[in-house]
Amino acid sequence: MSEIRFEDVTKIFGKSVEAVKDLSFIIEDGEYVSLIGPSGCGKTTALRLLAGSILPTKGQIFFNEQPMENVRIQDRNIGFVFQHFAIFPHMTVRENIAYGPTVRGRSKKEIEPLVETALKSVQIGDKSELYPDSLSAPDWQKTALARVLASEAEVLLLDEPLGALDQKIREEFQLFLRDLVKREKLTAIHVTHDQAEALTISDRVAVMNKGKLIQLGTPADLIYHPNHLFASFFVGESDFLEGVVIDDTKKEAKVRIGQSIIRVKNMGVEKGKRVAVAVRREFFQVEQISTKDLSNSLPGIVIEDQFLGLLRRVRIKLENQQIIEAKIHAKHPIYFKENEKVRVNIEPSITRCFDYPKEGIASALEM
Amino acid sequence: MVKVELKEATKYYGKRRGVEDINLSIDDGEYLAVLGPTGSGKTTTMYLLAGLFTPSRGSILFDDEDVSHIPAEDRNVGFVFEEYNLFPRMTVESNILFGPIVKDLDLIVSRKVSRELLALLNISGKESNLPDEISGGQKQRVALARAIVSEAHILVMDDPLRALDAKIREILQVELRKLVKDLGITCIHATHDTQEAMRVADKIAVFKNGKIVQIGTPEEVYNHPNSLYVAEFLGESSTIEGKIAVSKGEKFLVLSDGSRINIVTDLKKGEEAIALIPSELIDVFPLTEKKNLNYHNIFEATLLDVRCVGEFNELDISIFGTLFKAKDLIGKEIPLRKNSKVLVATDKDDYRIFPKKEKEDNE
Numbered sequence: 001m002s003e004i005r006f007e008d009v010t011k012i013f014g015k016s017v018e019a020v021k022d023l024s025f026i027i028e029d030g031e032y033v034s035l036i037g038p039s040g041c042g043k044t045t046a047l048r049l050l051a052g053s054i055l056p057t058k059g060q061i062f063f064n065e066q067p068m069e070n071v072r073i074q075d076r077n078i079g080f081v082f083q084h085f086a087i088f089p090h091m092t093v094r095e096n097i098a099y100g101p102t103v104r105g106r107s108k109k110e111i112e113p114l115v116e117t118a119l120k121s122v123q124i125g126d127k128s129e130l131y132p133d134s135l136s137a138p139d140w141q142k143t144a145l146a147r148v149l150a151s152e153a154e155v156l157l158l159d160e161p162l163g164a165l166d167q168k169i170r171e172e173f174q175l176f177l178r179d180l181v182k183r184e185k186l187t188a189i190h191v192t193h194d195q196a197e198a199l200t201i202s203d204r205v206a207v208m209n210k211g212k213l214i215q216l217g218t219p220a221d222l223i224y225h226p227n228h229l230f231a232s233f234f235v236g237e238s239d240f241l242e243g244v245v246i247d248d249t250k251k252e253a254k255v256r257i258g259q260s261i262i263r264v265k266n267m268g269v270e271k272g273k274r275v276a277v278a279v280r281r282e283f284f285q286v287e288q289i290s291t292k293d294l295s296n297s298l299p300g301i302v303i304e305d306q307f308l309g310l311l312r313r314v315r316i317k318l319e320n321q322q323i324i325e326a327k328i329h330a331k332h333p334i335y336f337k338e339n340e341k342v343r344v345n346i347e348p349s350i351t352r353c354f355d356y357p358k359e360g361i362a363s364a365l366e367m
Numbered sequence: 368m369v370k371v372e373l374k375e376a377t378k379y380y381g382k383r384r385g386v387e388d389i390n391l392s393i394d395d396g397e398y399l400a401v402l403g404p405t406g407s408g409k410t411t412t413m414y415l416l417a418g419l420f421t422p423s424r425g426s427i428l429f430d431d432e433d434v435s436h437i438p439a440e441d442r443n444v445g446f447v448f449e450e451y452n453l454f455p456r457m458t459v460e461s462n463i464l465f466g467p468i469v470k471d472l473d474l475i476v477s478r479k480v481s482r483e484l485l486a487l488l489n490i491s492g493k494e495s496n497l498p499d500e501i502s503g504g505q506k507q508r509v510a511l512a513r514a515i516v517s518e519a520h521i522l523v524m525d526d527p528l529r530a531l532d533a534k535i536r537e538i539l540q541v542e543l544r545k546l547v548k549d550l551g552i553t554c555i556h557a558t559h560d561t562q563e564a565m566r567v568a569d570k571i572a573v574f575k576n577g578k579i580v581q582i583g584t585p586e587e588v589y590n591h592p593n594s595l596y597v598a599e600f601l602g603e604s605s606t607i608e609g610k611i612a613v614s615k616g617e618k619f620l621v622l623s624d625g626s627r628i629n630i631v632t633d634l635k636k637g638e639e640a641i642a643l644i645p646s647e648l649i650d651v652f653p654l655t656e657k658k659n660l661n662y663h664n665i666f667e668a669t670l671l672d673v674r675c676v677g678e679f680n681e682l683d684i685s686i687f688g689t690l691f692k693a694k695d696l697i698g699k700e701i702p703l704r705k706n707s708k709v710l711v712a713t714d715k716d717d718y719r720i721f722p723k724k725e726k727e728d729n730e
Contacts, residue, residue, distance in 0.1 A: 038532055039503055193532050196676040219675055223697065234534060236677045282678050282696045308565045309589040309602050310647050310679075311696060327678065329696055330647045350698070367502070367534070 002063055002077070002154040002187045003029045004050065009059035011045055019045040021211040023059070027189065032181055033216075034190045034198035037208035037234070038367035043191045046208070047157055050189060052076050063155075078155045079148025081141060083163035087132050093143050094119070094128040100151030111150075118149040121184065137165055138173055145177075149184060156181060158190040162197065174201045195235055199223070207231045209367060223280075229354045232278040233365045239284075239324040240361050241277040241298075245269045252348045258320030260298050264351040274356035284326035285345035286314050288334060297343040300324070305336040316344060369443075369520040369553050370395045371416065375425035378411050385411035386577045388425070393555060393570075398547050400564035401557040403574030404600070409557035411577070413525040416555060418442045429521070445514030445552075447524040451506040453498040459485075459509050460494040466517035477516060484512040487546055504535035511543070515550065522547065522554040528563065540566045561601050565589065573597050595641065595721045603646040605691040608723060611638045620720070622687050628713075629663040632720035639723035648717040649693035651682055652710045653703060662712040670709045686711055 004027040011019045020042040027033050035043040048054045049061060052073040061068045068076065080086070087096045097118050101111045119125040122142040132140060141161060148156055161177070162170045178201045181188045192198050198205045199219040206216040207230070215222065215231040226232035229240070246261065247254035253266040255277060264277050287297070300316040303323065314326045314336050326344065336342060357364035371393040378385035386408035393399045401409050414420040415427060418439035426435045434442055453462050460481060467477035485491050488508040493501055498509070507527060514522060527543075528536045544567045547554045558564050564571050565585040572582045581593045592598035599606075609620040612627065613636045619627040620642050634640050651670065652660060668686035675681075675697060682693040682703075691711070703709055 038534060195533065200674050200676050200681075223675060223677065237537070280678075280698070282698050306566070307586045307589070308562060309585070309645070310562065310694070327696060330645075331650075 003027065003065070004155065004187065004189075005062040005065070006046075006049075007060045007062065009046075009049060009056045009061060011042075011049060011054065012057040018211050020049070020208075023213055025206065025213060025216050027187060029187055030182075030185050032178060032188045032190070032201060032203045034192055034202040034205045035208060036192060036195050036198045036205060037214075039193070041208040041367070042211040043206075043208050044159060045211075047159055047189060047191050050155075051078055051080065051157055076155070077153050078157055079151055079153030081144045081148065081156070081158045081161045083160035087140055087143050087147070089132050092129050092131055093124060093135070093139075093146075096132070096143055097128075097146045097150045100147055104151070114150045114152070115146075118146040121149055121180065122146045138169055141165075141173070145180065154187060156186045156188040158188065160192055161190070162192075162194075170197070171200075177201060199235075205235075207234055209234070224350070226278070226352055229276060229278065229357060229361070229364055232280075232352055232354075234367075237281045237325075237327070238278045239281060239322075241279065241318075241322065241324075242320075242356065242361070243275055243277060245271050245273050245275055247271065253353065255353070257298060258318060260319065262296050262298065262346055263348040264346075264353045265348055267353050269353050269355075276354045276356050276361055278352040278354060279324075279346055280350065281313075281325050282311075282327040283347065283350045284324065285347070286316065286326045286328060286336065287343050287345055288336075289341050289343060296348060297345045299341065299343055302336045302338060302340045302342055304338065316342060318344070369429050370431070371521060371553055371555070372428040372431075373412075373415070373425070374428065376412075376415055376422045376427060377424040378415060378420055379423045384408075384577045385420075386415070386574075389579060391572060391579065391582070393553055395553055396548075396551045398544065398554045398556070398567060398569045400568035400571045401555060401574060402559070402561060402564040402571050402600075404559060406576075407574040408577040409559075409574055410525050412574075413446075413523050413555065413557050416521070417444050417446045417523045419446075442521075443517075443519055444521045444523055445517070445519030447507070447510050447514050447522070447527045449526045449529045451498070451503075451510045453506055453509060453513075455498055458495050458497060459490075459501070462498070462509055463513045463516050466513060470517055472517065481512060481516050484515060484546075487549065488512060488542060502535075503531050504539060507531065507539065508542075511546070515546075515552070520552055522552050522556075524554070524556045526558055527556070528558070536563070543567055573600065592719055595643065598643045598719050598721070603692060603694065604643050605646070605649075605689070606641055606643045607687060607689055608639070608641050611636055611640055617715075620718070624687060626666070626687055628718065629715040630718045630720055631716050634720060634722060641721050641723050642718045643721070644691075644713060644718050646681075646692045646694035648713060649682075649684070649691060650712045651684065651693050651695070651703065652712060654708055654710060657710060660710065660712050663715040664711075664713045666711045668709055668711045670703055670705060670707055672705055673703060684709070684711055 006023045006025050009023040010021050013019055037043050097115045098111050101114055119128050122145050124142045162173050174197055204218055205222055207214045209230050214228050222235045232238045241257050243255040243257040245253055246256050248269050248271045251266055252263040253269050254261055255264050298318050300318040303315040303317055306313045311330055312328045317323050373389045373391040376389040377387045403409050422435055426433050463481045490505050490508050498506055528539055571588050572579050581588055581597050589601055609622045611634045612619045612621045618630055618632050620630050621627050668684045671683040671685055673682050679694045680697055684691045
């Protein structure tokens with residue numbers, strides 16, 4: 001049983017570098033949570049605070065409602081897996097796995113079954129007598145994971161654990177890792193720079209920027225219901241349409257963008273206020289001007305229809321001079337020509353409408 | 368401005384082949400991506416162009432002039448590496464103006480160009496910062512400005528975005544292309560990332576074991592790969608083997624279980640073939656849609672897993688006893704459940720067909 005709670009945790013390095021600021025969240029027992037964000041956003045600091053290798057400047061961390069203030073790293077019941085494989089080169093796989101329980105003073109009789117179970121769980125039993133230098137990178141990570149299991153840790157901390165693996169192997173390992181964590185009923189916290197990895201593997205994902213937690217939600221929440229400008233910018237790709245609310249009375253608010261008026265999902269906006277309407281690039285529908293149903297659309301001119309294999313990207317200059325980019329299906333039947341007049345359809349239910357940031361969109365999204 | 372050519376350019380490191388018989392022609396103002404896995408000869412090619420290596424054989428021409436033996440400092444080539452290599456104790460502006468100072472260029476003009484470049488790259492205002500005070504993405508922008516400021520007409524970049532976070536990489540890909548096109552310089556950009564190559568370049572040269580295996584526009588290379596190697600390297604795909612059959616003028620791939628896939632191919636009846644289909648060309652529907660579909664191939668299959676990985680949904684499908692992977696842009700509702708029966712729909716020209724022998728050659 002391991003529930004983790006951060007309560008207003010702040011970490012200041014040196015005199016004034018706030019690495020994380022007022023972090024408050026709960027990770028439930030058995031949950032798989034990933035931390036994502038740009039370099040320097042504080043995700044690794046958050047992981048180190050959890051591990052106990054650094055202590056908060058302010059605030060408290062609790063494991064099962066027990067404050068961790070005075071609990072040393074080795075007493076927190078935590079296992080680690082890093083990008084660079086911290087396994088001992090002079091020990092066999094089996095000896096590496098037995099290391100944890102051995103230093104904890106377990107007897108040989110107790111250690112044996114722990115190691116056997118761990119070997120089986122990560123599926124490297126057949127390599128147990130080999131030394132690390134004759135193993136592949138994924139097997140090093142499996143050994144590191146088995147070592148965590150054998151030490152009976154309940155919380156697994158992963159810092160870019162798949163960072164050194166090739167893309168294809170990486171994708172397979174993601175599924176293996178999630179399956180293992182769920183099977184062994186561990187609570188896992190995983191730091192990664194790869195958002196596809198975080199979305200594939202996690203129950204919930206925390207987006208951080210500049211030391212702050214921006215949003216903690218399920219992958220679907222982050223994709224379909226980002227609740228913050230930065231979250232909708234950072235996860236996937238969106239464009240932000242600048243406009244003014246002219247009707248806030250209905251479920252769908254009306255926003256004036258340039259000369260046009262479109263309906264957007266009303267997230268509690270106020271009439272007369274400036275807003276930034278976030279639309280995912282794959283949700284824009286580009287239509288030729290001759291198409292009939294253009295009830296909620298903005299006019300624009302095609303700059304480029306770029307073929308990218310997996311998909312196509314159509315860059316469009318809107319009437320208000322803003323350039324947006326629509327991602328369309330590789331098999332989309334129409335190729336848009338340069339300077340072709342088009343309309344960009346926006347389905348109100350997929351929009352997210354945020355207050356326009358005082359400092360401007362570019363500054364608000366600075367990483 | 369400059370047209371760049373490599374003629375049978377070859378570089379050996381002792382007995383080991385770096386690259387062999389590279390023939391390439393890059394037009395003035397063209398943006399070429401050199402794409403391949405680690406060890407395929409990308410970096411060697413970049414070093415040959417920059418003048419950091421001389422070829423063991425063959426030649427390198429800039430505007431028809433042989434520069435094979437001209438040292439790097441006299442080639443007018445701007446070079447950007449994966450590492451930023453900025454001088455840590457110099458400000459951003461001093462870093463950028465280092466080249467013009469060494470080359471004794473007019474500093475007033477160079478400073479003006481430097482400011483313009485910084486503005487184009489969205490990092491105005493960082494002139495007096497030290498490299499440590501700016502982010503990785505900003506450092507690479509500075510390295511780029513430094514490469515271009517000394518009147519370089521050719522820009523050579525060796526995996527310049529590799530060390531950056533995915534988000535910054537995406538943004539810089541667009542900026543890079545725009546900058547190169549705005550300035551009209553000839554650019555050669557090595558990368559291992561297919562999407563990056565397609566995003567930035569006019570043309571792509573695909574490398575394998577020190578040789579070029581295909582050159583073409585992104586669309587040509589992606590839609591008409593000339594080998595299984597290129598097709599597999601360029602995207603996520605699934606493959607299946609069978610024998611070619613002909614019926615009523617149409618060609619089919621007949622699988623070992625007797626299933627027939629309608630395909631387009633030059634291969635003859637009876638030949639053994641391997642069919643590759645990119646994940647994004649497989650469409651998946653619920654069984655109830657059967658009547659509404661208009662495809663050349665519609666098969667019943669089992670959906671094993673659906674994962675949302677951001678902009679795409681990834682689907683694992685069991686069909687013909689093998690695993691097929693499908694990828695679809697999110698947005699469309701898919702009323703599909705794990706472990707349910709689904710319809711897999713494809714068109715005959717979605718498949719890339721190669722002789723089976725090629726697979727054995729690859730291995």
